[in-house]
Amino acid sequence: MVTLGRAGVAAGALGAPAARAAARRLLIRATLADLPSAPEQKKVPLFVDFAEEFWTDYSPHWKPSTRTSSRSRIDQLLIPHFGELPVDMIARSDINRWRDTMTKREGSFNRTIPIMSVMMQYAEKLGYRAKSTNPCRGVSRFKRELPERYLSADEYRRLGRVLASHEFANPFVIPALLMFVYTGARASEITTLRWRYVQIPRLALPDSKTGPKTIYLNRQAIDVLNGLDRRADDQLVFPALHREIPIDLGQHWIKIRRKAALPDVRLHDLRHSFASVAIAKGIPLATIGKLLGHALPETTARYAHLADDIILESAERICSSLAGALGIAA
Known part of the structure; x- marks a missing residue:
């Protein structure tokens, strides 16, 4: 009989995941015991x-925001x-047990x-795992x-009435929000x-x-930018108050949406609304x-149902007119 370790919470106790892994190792060794010795492999870390x-090798290739969120999740x-x-x-x-938790x-x-x-995948490239053994593949x-x-x-x-009447100590808050509304850009792209x-x-x-991007400006967005004093090329268009760091639109949006009686509207919903208005105007997906x-x-296909709703509404209006012409409208 082989003892893998002590159970419980005492020092030296072996957790269930580690115990399962240790058992798998013993089974593999027992299976290969009578086979010729293979060249010594790289020591596999925990x-x-x-x-x-x-993290040392890979994270420098991520954007700062991705590094922050990924480090936290790891x-x-x-x-x-x-x-x-x-x-x-x-x-x-x-992986499936972790998913269940x-x-x-x-x-x-x-x-x-x-x-x-x-x-x-990176563990495979370093030789710590066999090729094509990614345990995450196929996990839903x-x-x-x-x-x-x-x-x-x-x-x-x-919302327009509030934006026209509300005043902030930072004069860039309202122009930044208007740019967000008029362009459908991501908040980070504006800030x-x-x-x-x-x-x-x-x-x-x-x-x-999604990489390099061109945002096409309509007349209203151009007017917002023309209303600002153009500063040095390297400076932010919408800085925080008294500091050359990006403005925090989320913090100000909370006050604005309450004043507009829109407490359930997230800042990102303005981007969704931009798409819905475009569909209502007949612009292709x-x-x-x-x-x-x-x-x-x-x-973009997530907005397709909005186009379907508009088509259905148009069909109903047409049919109502036809029925009226036939004299059989309700």
Whole structure:
């Protein structure tokens, strides 16, 4: 009989994930005991140690915002669960067990599993795992009903009245929000905008969530920019008060949406609403995708049902007119 370790919470106790991994190692060794010795392989680290090696090599290639969020997820979600496991012993069953523990944090799991998958791929490249053994491959994400909130014409009017009357100590708050409304850009694309990117009638962003991006400016957005004093090319268009750092639109939006009686409207919903208005005006989905900077058509396709609703409404109006002409309208 082989003893792997002590159970319980005492010092030296072996957790269930580590025990399963150790058992797998023993079974492999027993199976290969009578076979000729293979060349000595690279020592495989525990996941907690590999995480630091991965971070040192890989994270410099991520954007700062990605590094911040990924570091948090590695430390808070991955290391506590997989930290004591050797990297080569993490199996699909371990990933599925972790998924089962995340049923109340579905969004966190969906955002973290891609990080784990990249880490496992990198472990293969370093020789810590056999090729094509990524345990994350094929593990399904949680299906979530993402909230969709679109502003109505009346809600736009309420928002417009507040933006026209509200005053902030920082004079860049209202112009920044108007740019967000008029362009459908991501909030980060507006808050980090620098004057050298402003090439009217467009914004030429060297980087965005989907890489380099051109934002095409309508007359209203151009008027907003023309109403500002152009500063040095390297300076932010919408800085924070008294500091050359990006303005925090989210903080100010909370006050504005309450004053407009729109407490459930998130800042990102203004981007969704931009798309819904475009569809109502008959603009094709492909064009809307280019305006929003979507890298994949599938991303824009989430708005397809809005187009269907508009077509159905048009069909009903036509049929109502025809029925009236026939004298059989209700």
